[in-house]
Amino acid sequence: MKKIFIYFLPVILFSAMVCQVQAQNGLLRYAQQKAVESNYYEAANGYAEAYNKKATYRAAKGAAEGFTLLRDYQKSYDWWKKAVEFSDATNEDQLSYIAAANQADKRDEVFEALESKNGKLSSPTTNLNLDSLKHWYGTKANAGVIGVGGVNTTSADFGFTKDSDGNIYFSSDRGGESDRKKRGLRFVKSYKYYDKNSDWTGRDFLSIYRMDESGEIVSLAIPVPNVFHATDPYALQESPVLFYTVTKDIRQSGSYEVNSEIYYSQINAEGQLSDFKGLSINSPLEYGIKNPFVDETNKRLYFSSDMPGGLGGFDLYYMDYNGDFEFNTPVNLGSKINSEGNESAPYLKDGKLYFASDGHIGLGGLDLFESSVTGVRFSDIRNLGIPYNSSQDDFGLFITSENKTILSSNRPESKGWDDIFEVETLYKDFQALILGCNGEQLSGPLEVTLMEGAEKVNIAVKNDGKGKLQASVAPEEDFEIAIKKEGYFSIQDKTLSTKGLKEASLEKTYQMVRIPYNTTAYVDLVFYNLDESAIRKDAEASLDKVAELLKSYSFLNVAVRSHTDSRASEAYNEALSERRADAVRDYLGQFGIARSRIEAEWFGEKEPANDCGEGVPCPENKHQINRRTELLLLAFPEEGKAYNLPPEMKDLDLCDISNVQLPVELPTIYFGFDKATLNVNDMMALERVALLLREMLQHRLEISGHTDNRGSDAYNQKLSEKRALVVKKYLEEKGIAPERMEYEFFGKKNPINDCGETPCTPAMHQINRRTELSLPKLNKNWSKKEE
Structure with missing residues (x-):
C-alpha cells in the first residue's frame, strides 16, 4: 500500500499543479475580458486573485494597471512594486511604479528612483521632475x-x-x-x-x-x-x-x-x-x-x-x-x-x-x-x-x-x-516696511530674526533690499522680531501676534534711526582757584550730577576738557591743566566710573574763553572765567558700535537729535539796583549757557529782561531791554549766532514779587531785577526716573 501511495504521489502533485495553472489561466482570461470591457474593478481583483493562485508577472501587472485606472493609489503602488520585481518588467513598468509610489506618497522612493533615471523619463512620469517635487514638498504651504x-x-x-x-x-x-x-x-x-x-x-x-x-x-x-x-x-x-x-x-x-x-x-x-x-x-x-x-x-x-x-x-x-x-x-x-x-x-x-x-x-x-x-x-x-x-x-x-x-x-x-x-489660508502673510527718518523705505542689507511661539522657532523672512520684509506666519500664534542694520538702532518687537487676526495679513511699519554717535547729551562747567587743581566746593554738585548720569546710563561717556588762564609759562599751564583733568577723573572715580569712560584732554592757556591772552592785562574776574574744565556727556561714544535703543528713550522721536539731549537748568541773571552789568558769577553762569549752545546746535535761546517796580514805566522798559541785551551780547561774544537768540523786555510788568499793595523788601526787589533764559520746546527728561 505504501508503494502504491509513493507511486501515485507525483501524479497527484502534477494533477494539482495542472488544476492550479488551469484555475489561474481561467482567472487571467476572466480578468482580461473585464479589462476589455473597461470593468476595471472586476479586472483588477481578478488579476489579484490569479496572482494569489500563482505569482506571475502577467497577474501582478494586470492588477497594477487595474488599480491604477481605479485610482486606488495604495493598491496600485503595492502591485507595481510586485510587478517590477520580475525579470520581465519593462522600463515602462518602472516608470509606472514611480508614478504609483508618488501617488501613494512614498516620497523617498520617488526621489531615489527619479535620481536613478537621471531625468530620462517618459509616460506615465513625464510630468514628474525631481527638483520640482523637492521644491514643492520642501516649501511650507501658506494654505490648506x-x-x-x-x-x-x-x-x-x-x-x-x-x-x-x-x-x-x-x-x-x-x-x-x-x-x-x-x-x-x-x-x-x-x-x-x-x-x-x-x-x-x-x-x-x-x-x-x-x-x-x-x-x-x-x-x-x-x-x-x-x-x-x-x-x-x-x-x-x-x-x-x-x-x-x-x-x-x-x-x-x-x-x-x-x-x-x-x-x-x-x-x-x-x-x-x-x-x-x-x-x-x-x-x-x-x-x-x-x-x-x-x-x-x-x-x-x-x-x-x-x-x-x-x-x-x-x-x-x-x-x-x-x-x-x-x-x-x-x-x-x-x-x-x-x-x-x-x-x-x-x-x-x-x-x-x-x-x-x-x-x-x-x-x-x-x-x-x-x-x-x-x-x-x-x-x-x-x-x-x-x-x-x-x-x-x-x-x-x-x-x-x-x-x-x-x-x-x-x-x-x-x-x-x-x-x-x-x-x-493656514498661514498669515506678515509684511513689514522699514522706514528711515524721512519716511523713505530703508534700502540695503538687514539682519532679521523672526521667531514663533514660546520655543522661538526661526521663520524664514524675505528681504527685497528696499525696506520690505515678507514671511508666512502661523495663525493663532505669538511672534517676536529683531531687525538690525549697521549704524542704526536695532528694533525688537515682542508684541506680534496672529491670535484673533481675521485679516489674511499682519502688517507692520517700523522706523529705523541712525545711531547719533558722539552726540552731546549734557554739559556743565567747573571752575578753579588761581594756580590750583583741587575741586572746589561749588564744583561738587556739577560733578556729582555727571557721576550719577554715568552710573545710570552705560551709553554715556564724559569728555573732560581742562584749561588755565594765561598767567605763568605755557609749559607750567599745560601741566596745571593736566592736573585739573586728573582731579576730575579722580573725583568721578570715587563713584566707580571707569577711566575708560572718561576722555580727558588738557589745553593749558591755548583756548581762553575771552581775550585775556598772554600779555593782555585783564581783571581777575576774566581770568577766573579761563580757569575751567568743560564737562561734555557724550551719548553713544563708540563709533561703529551696534547700540541697542536705550529703554529710557523708547518713546522719544530720535530722528530729532535734540531728543537725545537732556534739558539743562538755565540760570537767571540778577542785577543790582538800576544796573545792567554782569558780575563774575553771572559770567560763569553764562559760560555754561554758551557751552550748551555751542554743543547743541538744535537749540534756540529765549532771553527776557525785567525790572523791579520802582521808577517810571518808560525808564524800566529801557532798563529791562539793556539787561536782556547785555546777556545776548555776552553770548554773541562767545560765538553764538545772533539768529539763534530772541530777546524780549517787559520792564516792571511781570514781577516775581508783587510790590504794589504790600511793600517789598530789598531782597524781594532783587528777585524782580532779572533776565530769564529759556530753551523753547524743552526735551523730555529721559533721565528722570518714574515715581
Whole structure:
C-alpha cells in the first residue's frame, strides 16, 4: 500500500499543479475580458486573485494597471512594486511604479528612483521632475484645504459653479451605489457611455445637482434625451443659462465608443432646465468635448477636447460667439498651454487662465496650473503647488465673488471618491516696511530674526533690499522680531501676534534711526582757584550730577576738557591743566566710573574763553572765567558700535537729535539796583549757557529782561531791554549766532514779587531785577526716573 501511495504521489502533485495553472489561466482570461470591457474593478481583483493562485508577472501587472485606472493609489503602488520585481518588467513598468509610489506618497522612493533615471523619463512620469517635487514638498504651504460644507458625500462630488442668485451647481453620482467599499477613484472615463450593468465603477451615473442658499440640494432634470452622464455645469452670470457636459445613449451595431458633448439650457423660474441646444461641433462617435467655461466679457467659450489636430490627449480650445450663441471655429490654445498629456477644466479670472493638466511638470496625476492671459495670448505657465495640488488628481478650480478659492480633488482628505474643497489660508502673510527718518523705505542689507511661539522657532523672512520684509506666519500664534542694520538702532518687537487676526495679513511699519554717535547729551562747567587743581566746593554738585548720569546710563561717556588762564609759562599751564583733568577723573572715580569712560584732554592757556591772552592785562574776574574744565556727556561714544535703543528713550522721536539731549537748568541773571552789568558769577553762569549752545546746535535761546517796580514805566522798559541785551551780547561774544537768540523786555510788568499793595523788601526787589533764559520746546527728561 505504501508503494502504491509513493507511486501515485507525483501524479497527484502534477494533477494539482495542472488544476492550479488551469484555475489561474481561467482567472487571467476572466480578468482580461473585464479589462476589455473597461470593468476595471472586476479586472483588477481578478488579476489579484490569479496572482494569489500563482505569482506571475502577467497577474501582478494586470492588477497594477487595474488599480491604477481605479485610482486606488495604495493598491496600485503595492502591485507595481510586485510587478517590477520580475525579470520581465519593462522600463515602462518602472516608470509606472514611480508614478504609483508618488501617488501613494512614498516620497523617498520617488526621489531615489527619479535620481536613478537621471531625468530620462517618459509616460506615465513625464510630468514628474525631481527638483520640482523637492521644491514643492520642501516649501511650507501658506494654505490648506477644507471640505465645502453640505456638499460632499461618500460618493463622487466634484466641480463647482455659482449663478448670480447664489445657487451652487456641482456634479455627483450620489443617486445610488453598490455594496462595494469606498475606492479612491475618479471618473476619468465618465465622459464615455457604458451600460449600467457593466459600468466599471459599479456606481450610478453622474448627475448635476443644485444647492440653494438655504443648503437644500436637488437634482436637475436634464432635458437632453437619452442621457446617461450629465456633469461639468457652468452657470452664466449675465443670463439664466447653464452649460454642461452629457454622455448620451447612442445605439449602433459594431464596436464603438460614445464620447461626451456640450449642451446649454435656460434656467427657468423654478430653477430647472427648460430647453437645450448642443454645440454644432459635437461629434460623440468621433471625439469628446467637455468642461465648458464661458468668458461672458469677451463672449468666448472655452472647453477641453480630444478632437483631431490637437497636441495630445485632451487639449484646451476656445470659440468666440455672438449674442445669439452662434459659435465660430474652435481655436487650439497652443503649445504654451497644451501638452502631449491631457488638459481640462479651463477657468478664467482676473487675467489668469486656470486649468488642470497631467502633461506639464507637476506633483502627480492632474495638477492645477495658471497662465497669464493677454487677449488670446497665454504666458508664464505656473504650477499652483501645494496645497492646491497633491500627488493625486486636482482640478475644477473656481473663485467665488467672495474671493474664496474652490477646487475638486481625490486627495486622501476626501471623504468620498472626489470631494469639493475650499482653499483656506493656514498661514498669515506678515509684511513689514522699514522706514528711515524721512519716511523713505530703508534700502540695503538687514539682519532679521523672526521667531514663533514660546520655543522661538526661526521663520524664514524675505528681504527685497528696499525696506520690505515678507514671511508666512502661523495663525493663532505669538511672534517676536529683531531687525538690525549697521549704524542704526536695532528694533525688537515682542508684541506680534496672529491670535484673533481675521485679516489674511499682519502688517507692520517700523522706523529705523541712525545711531547719533558722539552726540552731546549734557554739559556743565567747573571752575578753579588761581594756580590750583583741587575741586572746589561749588564744583561738587556739577560733578556729582555727571557721576550719577554715568552710573545710570552705560551709553554715556564724559569728555573732560581742562584749561588755565594765561598767567605763568605755557609749559607750567599745560601741566596745571593736566592736573585739573586728573582731579576730575579722580573725583568721578570715587563713584566707580571707569577711566575708560572718561576722555580727558588738557589745553593749558591755548583756548581762553575771552581775550585775556598772554600779555593782555585783564581783571581777575576774566581770568577766573579761563580757569575751567568743560564737562561734555557724550551719548553713544563708540563709533561703529551696534547700540541697542536705550529703554529710557523708547518713546522719544530720535530722528530729532535734540531728543537725545537732556534739558539743562538755565540760570537767571540778577542785577543790582538800576544796573545792567554782569558780575563774575553771572559770567560763569553764562559760560555754561554758551557751552550748551555751542554743543547743541538744535537749540534756540529765549532771553527776557525785567525790572523791579520802582521808577517810571518808560525808564524800566529801557532798563529791562539793556539787561536782556547785555546777556545776548555776552553770548554773541562767545560765538553764538545772533539768529539763534530772541530777546524780549517787559520792564516792571511781570514781577516775581508783587510790590504794589504790600511793600517789598530789598531782597524781594532783587528777585524782580532779572533776565530769564529759556530753551523753547524743552526735551523730555529721559533721565528722570518714574515715581
